[in-house]
Structure formats: C-alpha cells, structure tokens
Amino acid sequence: MSVIVDRIAAVVGAAGLVTEAAGMEPYAIDWRKRYAGRPLAVVRPASVREVAGVIKICAETRTAVVPQGGNTGLQGGGITDASGTQILLSTTRMNRVRAIDPVNNTITVEAGCVLAEVQRAAEAAGRLFPLSLGAEGSANIGGNLSTNAGGTGVLRYGNTRDLALGLEVVLADGEVWDGLRGLRKDNTGYDLKHLFIGAEGTLGVITAAVMKLYPMPAARLTGIAAVGSPEDAIRLLEIAQRQSGDALTGFEMFSDFCLSLVVKHFPATRTPLRVRHPQYVLIEISDARSEESARSEIESVLAEAMEAGIVLDAVVAQNLAQVETMWALRENITEAQRHEGQNVKHDVSVPISRIAEFIAATDAEIRRAHPDVRMVTFGHLGDGNLHYNVAGPQEVPPDVFMREAAGLTRIVHDSVARFNGSISAEHGLGQAKREEIRRYKPALELELMRRVKAALDPLGIMNPGKVI
C-alpha cells in the first residue's frame, strides 16, 4: 500500500499529502460525526494536472478514490470506508477564481473555492452568484456541483446544476476533459456536464467550472407572514407568484414549533409577530429598481392575501438588519433542533400542489405509530422541498428514540413515494441513502445508472459504495 502513497507523494509533494491519523481526522469524519472513514491517505492536489496524476496512479493500481470538497455533506458521500485502502482526494487546495467576465455574466472557479468566496468575487464585479445555503461559509463549489446543491435561491435561480455552463473534469482513467465553455447555447452532442453534476464523485472529479452570474438586484427585502395552515401557505405562494413573478426569490415555510425551538435555543431571538400562529412564511422579494419598489411589491402581495383571509398577520423588514434577522430565524432552525436533541431527518420533495396533503397524511400516519413525537417541519415551500424532521418526545432518552428511526423513515419515505415525490430533494444519496433508493427508484432507472457508471468508470474506482 505504501508504494501507492509514495507514488502519489511524487505527484503532489509533501504539501499535498496527509497520512498521520490526527491530520487526516478533519477529512476522515463528516462534520455531523455520522460517518467515520479510515483513508489510506488524504491527498490534496494543487492543480488539475496533479489530480490527473493521482487518478492515473489509482487507476493503474485499482485504488478507490473518494473526492471531497468542504466536507459539509449530510449523506456521507465524501467519506471513505473504514478499510484503510481508499484515497481521500480533497479539492480544497484548488481554490483560485480563474476568471470573471461580467459582460458574459460568468465566473470560472476551481472546485475548492468556498461558496461564500464565489459569492463575494461575483459581488466585487457587481454581479450576483445566487447559490446560497447554510453551509456556504465552508462548502466548496466542487462539492455543490457534485451534489447538485439546492438552498434558498432555487425558486428563482434553480439548483447548482442550472447555474453551471461548463466543467473541467478528471475522468476515472486520469484523462482531463476540458468542457470549460461559457456559452448559453451549445447543441453539439450529448450534454456531458449534466452527468458529472450530481454524481457525487462516482464518475470523475470536477476540478473547475464556469458558473452563471446574474445582475445584482437593487434591493432584497423580506417579510414574514403568519398563516393558518400549509394550504394557506400555498395560496399565498400563488398570489406572490402572480403579483411578483420573477421578483419572488424566496418562499420558506416553518411551523410554530420550529419557531419555538429557535426562541428556546437562541435566547436573543425576538419573535417577529406578537401573536403566535400555526405556520409562518418568509417571503423574499428582489427588485431591480429600488428598495421602495420592493417594499410596495411585498406589501401589495401581503395586502391581497390578508384581504382574502389567507394571511393572519405579517411584518415587513424595515431595514437590512431586519432582513438578516428574519433569515437568521429560518436558518437557525437546523441548529436549534440539534440542541433540542436527536431527530430523524428527511429531505423530501413532492409536487407543490400536493404539499399540504402530504404533510397532513404523513403527520397522521406518524402520530398513529408514535403519538408523542414532535414534527419539525420547515423548508423551501416554493420548490416543494420540505425538511420533514421528527424529534422524539421530550421525556424519552435520545438513544431510545433513535431506535425508532428506521421505522419513522419508512413511514415518511413510503408516503413520499405515494405522492410521486423524491426521498432526497437536495442532499443527494451518498452512502446514507444508497440502499434506501432501491426501494423507490424503478429497477430500470437503476440499471440505466449502472450502465452509465460502467461506461465512465469501468474499473469502479470512483467513490465506490456511493449513489449506485
């Protein structure tokens, strides 16, 4: 084994290699400490040439390679197995912004660029890079691409896939595919980039990408509206889309229980509305003209919805600080539920028209089997994407509750399937859902995936045991 590491060392140098256990730990274990791998070595190439050199050695020696970005994934997709035989290939050292073209509205970035830094580079050029998610301070754009990350901007700007125009990929045999095109239209054969995006490193290593930029809106404003039910949240969505069209850039729902968790675990939190209501919706409007224009837009949406009896109470941010407070409320839910104790997480999507019905049916089914659990339901309602999490009863010790996890997940995922939904809306499959997906995806589709895998990685060295 050390022969392989020695050969890799010759490619990446001392700065690109970690082999002692303590140094490897931040890469070997995921941030939620759910998946503990034991890599043969952590390899940190500084260039696409070095990645190619490493993969060539791995192909020759049939050594498995697990690519990793910022190690913020939730499904263990970037973590090796415990055999001590797999190479963990971290892209974090390849973090240059190679080019920015404001007229073409594109930015060319290396895989290891931190998402927040891509946002900042775009902003410095007067442009918006709209991908935005909780882990943006450490997630890498290469990981975002490999998992087709979602987040809060999908409603208007799409998933990471929709923001990519071109890729540079090191293939499973170490050859480099230069597909770094910055074109809006290119119909010259199969669109190969879409194979690598969302493939979680099982078909090759994404080393750089050309991403789309957008005009920076003149103003972004938020409001929080209280509604009586998910049905009414959907009615509010329809009004907002009809009135505001593309200016509607955020539409997040969270239940009163989610709010109560944030208030409890973030004591500085002030509830936005004086009276509590069953559900809240965070609306974001982006306006190309001005803040006043955004304000009139959001107020007009809320006024119509209040008149129709859909919105029970609402508040519009008065300044940027209040905008940030509102977003913090939504974003702190994940952390708050962690402080509250263990919970069984689900990242699901269903057609938007069926969300309310899905929540009601699934809640009822769960409550029949587990009357005392607490539903922590929130998410990107405008995308049909719910983080449908189940927290244990307060009096039950976490380890006892977690014994119910598999049963709870079965109820939720079977319900998702009945509603023609997805059991992984934005987090991918990784190792966490690789078995689970076989219950829900047609056998023919899995077979097609296997054929694609065999065509692009015939030796099976790219991230084995993940996705397929």
Add this chain to the structure above:
Amino acid sequence: MSVIVDRIAAVVGAAGLVTEAAGMEPYAIDWRKRYAGRPLAVVRPASVREVAGVIKICAETRTAVVPQGGNTGLQGGGITDASGTQILLSTTRMNRVRAIDPVNNTITVEAGCVLAEVQRAAEAAGRLFPLSLGAEGSANIGGNLSTNAGGTGVLRYGNTRDLALGLEVVLADGEVWDGLRGLRKDNTGYDLKHLFIGAEGTLGVITAAVMKLYPMPAARLTGIAAVGSPEDAIRLLEIAQRQSGDALTGFEMFSDFCLSLVVKHFPATRTPLRVRHPQYVLIEISDARSEESARSEIESVLAEAMEAGIVLDAVVAQNLAQVETMWALRENITEAQRHEGQNVKHDVSVPISRIAEFIAATDAEIRRAHPDVRMVTFGHLGDGNLHYNVAGPQEVPPDVFMREAAGLTRIVHDSVARFNGSISAEHGLGQAKREEIRRYKPALELELMRRVKAALDPLGIMNPGKVI
C-alpha cells in the same frame, strides 16, 4: 423486409402505418428539401405502448429507427438515409396534454403536441409556457426536447432542457423508462433526462415530458433601438440587465441589411425608425404588474442608453399590434433572406463579451476571401447566439455561389473555435454537422459520447448516422 413491416403493422394498425411513396414523402424529406430520405416505412404509433412494441421489433431485427417530430429541423436529424431499410417513427399522433397542474406550475405533454398548442394549453390555465420559436406552429415538443431547441425566450427562461422536469422515454431495447416526475428538486442519482434531451433520438425516443410553467406576465412590451455597432448593442444589454433584471425577456439584434431584406420582400413592412442606422435591437420587457410599469421600465432603459450616446434612436410599441409588428420584423428575416436567394447559414454562439469582436474579425476574414458577399447577421444577442449567414453577391447565380459554401463555413467555424464558441448553438448536429463537429470537439469528448451511446444503444439502432 416486409416481414418487419408486417410485424409493426400488427402493433400500430393500419392508421399507424404509411408505406406508399406519396404518403411517406412529407416525412421522408425535410421542409427545406435539403435531405431526402427513403424510409422502409413511416410508422405513427398512437401510444407509448405502441412505440415500445415497434422498438422491440426493431431491436430484434436490428432495424434502424429514425424518430421524427414535426419535421421542422434544420440539420436532417429526423430524416432517414436513402437505403430503404430504416423505419421513420413519427410521434405526431401522440399529441395529448395528459395533465396540467397550475399550482405546481407543470404541464405533462406527449411528444407529438405542437409547441403552439402547449403554449395555448398553458395560457388557458393562466400560465406561461415560455418556449417560443419560428416553427412553433408545426414543431413538436418531442422534437424541441430532442434538439434542445432555443428560440427567443432563452435569455430569461433557458433552453428547452431547462424547462423539462421529467421524461418518459422508450429505450433502444423497447423498455419504457417512466421518469415523468414534476419535481423542482430531486437528487437521487444521475440525472438521466439530460442524456436524452438534445440527443436527437440517438439514445431513445422521448414519448412524453413534464414541462415547467411560469406565471403569465401582466404585460409584455417591446421597443426597437438603433445603435451604431454590435459593441453598442452589448452596452445596451448591460444597461437593460442592470435596470430591469429578470424583466428583460428578449434582446435580439439585426443589421440594417437584414432590415432592408425584410422591407424588400415583405412590402407591407414599415421601417420602425425614420432614419436608418447600422444595427437594431429589439428589446422585450415582461412585467408582472402592468403595461404602464413595463413602459416605464423600457423607457428608462432607453433613456439611460440615449444619454450615454449608445442608442441613436428608439421607438416603443404603443399597443399589442405594434409589439407584434416589431416581432414580425425580426422573425421575417429568415424568410426574406430565402427570397433574396441562396445563402450559407451558420448557427453559432460565442461568449457574449466577445460577440462584437467575433463579428468584426469574421466579417473581415470573409471579405478578404469573398469581397462581394453580403452578411446577413442577426440573432439572440442576449444569449451570445448569432445566425451568421452569408448571402452571395446579387449578380452571381446561386449555384455558382453555393460552390463557395464549404470554404465560407470553414472560415466561420474556425473563427468560432478561436473565440471558444459553438458551431451549433440551437439547431443541433443531425446529419449536417456530424462530420464537421469532429474538427472542433476534443477527441476525448467524442469518445465519452461514443461510450454513452454504446451504453444506452448497444445495437446502434437509434438514429444511426446522426450526432455521433
């Protein structure tokens, strides 16, 4: 051979089969009469089950299948060879709108739906289906998907690929992949739909799709601005994007020579501006609020650009009839240049930031070799996509001029390659550019395409001789 046709007849019945030459002609030859095929039979299945039955027979007998939609393609992708051994499979009889879900903003359509009918079905439900192109009155949505059609709405809404959420596909062995999901987020493995979209029927037959719908804008308004050069057109684009953001839904450029051809061959045409200028830009603004809002938006963009000396003259449509007149001006260019005589067409894209430079460099090179040709340059400037066509000198007979076609195309495509562009922005490869692309696409990328083709169509029966 007739044994195969007899077996197919048993699947599709008399209504689904055409074998006499006169009946086959509308399918056998493309509408521009550039590609004349001789099919063994034209097969018109009425359902996905029938398509599957036909493909199973073709797979068993190793018979080639050429799928065809509305037969409006420009590259011969839907035309058989002349051997009399290939089956032409027309999807035109599968033309049901299977479902429409205004809350989910989706429409489920069969491949044979005419694009304009999909637009109308969406409109009847108060929604916008934004794909729009010259041939929309006869093009089928299945063909739009198979060629990843572009058109005039790409600037805001993307190509056909970006509008598809799910597909139903009959694979090369006759199995049916039901991927008809209507989800905004679904990260459960490789995104197979993107393989079939833009594959021009070489990997399977798309039989149905779930497409995205959008809120219907309250108003769409157009203006025409005269500018001195493509550079200034790009400056105008920047102003429009900054001021109007997503409200900017159309940005088309055409030269004064294009305008003169339309005026000449459509005598009812009135030029929009009193004085002629080198270039014109058609701007379209879609506004969620009102026509007045759209008008103030477009006037504000034009005012800033005039003040900066970028726009030399401009006119804004006063009513819907004028909006249509402006679009007709742009859309009649293709027809006008046909009346003017033969021309050598190119459908190219380059990064938007390099368009002006590309036009200048390529014009100069062409004029060096062919001093008297006339450039018919127009296109979707906001997407970096030019229809860069070359018409012969007036005094040279068409057949003499067309002897120069290959040389002219070589100059244009080599120039495109130097600007990191695409030699087929929105029309696909078909049979027309299958050889040509080998000069420009990296060998490794062609090899990847071949591997994908072999994985999904190992017998090579799906539209052989096209794309790859």
